[in-house]
Amino acid sequence: MQKAYKRLMAATIVSFSFGLNHQVSAQSDTYQVVSTSYQKPITTFETYIGNKKIETVRYAFGNAQYINDGVMYGSETDRVVDLKNSKQTVKRLAPAPGQIRKYKDAYYVMSLEDMDHSSLTKYTLDFKKVGKTKKFTGYGRHLILIDNKAYVLADHMKGYNYSIKLHTFDTKSFATLHHETITSMLFAYHMRQVGSQLKIYGIRPEHEEKLTVLSYDVKKQRNVKTMTTNQYVKGGVEKTQTLTKETELIFNQDRMYEINHKTKQVRVLYDSKDDLVDYAYDAKTKTYHVLEEITKTAEFRVKTLNSHFKPIAEYRLKKSDSVSPFRVL
Structure with a gap:
């Protein structure tokens, strides 16, 4: 009876510690959701801590698609927003x-x-x-x-x-x-710089359209390596991120994958029944914030994944008729 009591107390302490750690994590789980209107000149940046929205910044700019190098823009317009400018000016x-x-x-x-x-x-x-x-x-x-x-x-x-x-x-x-x-490619979806090489991501028709990564050396001006994985990757490639010396993350609307350039193997890191819109990596907490669209309801949520790509938190976003989320930061 005494042993059973000790085991019960140990389990209670572990459970309490896990709950406390999760609560602390939720209190410091900070992210931004960027939403834009496709009918009106409005884009919003909403900052959250967990489920609590703490700030909203509005820009007189619509049809936003891209955010990089401190600017926001879209291919359906002739304007750009300098996000570092406190005046929030829109340039032509x-x-x-x-x-x-x-x-x-x-x-x-x-x-x-x-x-x-x-x-x-x-x-x-x-x-x-x-x-x-x-x-x-x-x-x-x-x-x-x-x-x-x-x-x-x-x-x-x-x-x-x-x-x-x-x-x-x-x-x-x-x-x-x-x-x-x-x-060597039927289609090319994405390109990024890795040192003195350009990595080009696409598919090869003779390999049943499986994901292929071509390495182009900018100094030698030639292709130095073409690696075809063992798996067809649905939805192309939207974003990539280096994980280790041999592996990298592949993100698309369907899943988050890991490519191992040594073994040429593809491993699914995170899968969802809903559409993946965007993700952002938080280096401080070593977590991933994934923006998802719930296909049945057309609502959006942000899931926080730990370093093992396991969901540890989920935040439902309030539905809006004026703007639609397209980025998480």
């Missing part, structure tokens, strides 16, 4: 910006002219145009700037012929330096 730039990147003392804007043409324009940090706009063939997907060079991943469509090209331009004059046709 080239129409349909597909990507904006800050490099040294300037912003570089890749605009989408139409399905077959794109352009590059340089702006000051106050978004005043510098020099002439560079127009080029192809539908720009991603823009990365390294060592005074602009790398643009673009789709090329001529009739029924489709190809993927990597364009290299000089950042000062926008002169064409090089272009590479990527023949």
Whole structure:
């Protein structure tokens, strides 16, 4: 009887400690939800601690799609918001910006002219145009700037012929330096810089459309490695993150995956029956905030995952008819 009592007390202490730790975690679980309107000029940044909303900042800006390098913009408008500017000013730039990147003392804007043409324009940090706009063939997907060079991943469509090209331009004059046709992929979804290499994520038709990662060395100007995984990844690739020297995180609307570049294996880290909209990693708490849309009700929630990608908290967002969440920060 005494042993049973001791075991019961030990279990109670463990349970109480877990509950206390979870409560403390919830009290310090801080994140931001960004929502935009597709009919009115309004975008909101809402800051939460757990379920409690502590701040709302509004911008006279609608159709927001992207947030990076301290700016917010969308391809359906010709305006940009400098998020670091306390005046919350909205600047005008080239129409349909597909990507904006800050490099040294300037912003570089890749605009989408139409399905077959794109352009590059340089702006000051106050978004005043510098020099002439560079127009080029192809539908720009991603823009990365390294060592005074602009790398643009673009789709090329001529009739029924489709190809993927990597364009290299000089950042000062926008002169064409090089272009590479990527023949090993059927589609390319995403590109990011890892050291002196550009990682390009797509699929290969001869491998049943399984996820493929191509490594392009910018110094050697050639493909140095093409790795095809053992699994078809539904929904393409939207975001990636380095986890370890050999592994990286792949995020899309369907799931969160881990790719092991040594074993070429893909492991599911987190799966949901609902659509994944966005995620943000909190380095301080080593947790992941995942923004999800509940398909049955069209409502949104934020789930907090621990470092093992296990849900430890869930926060339902209040439904709004005026704005829709698209980012978590």
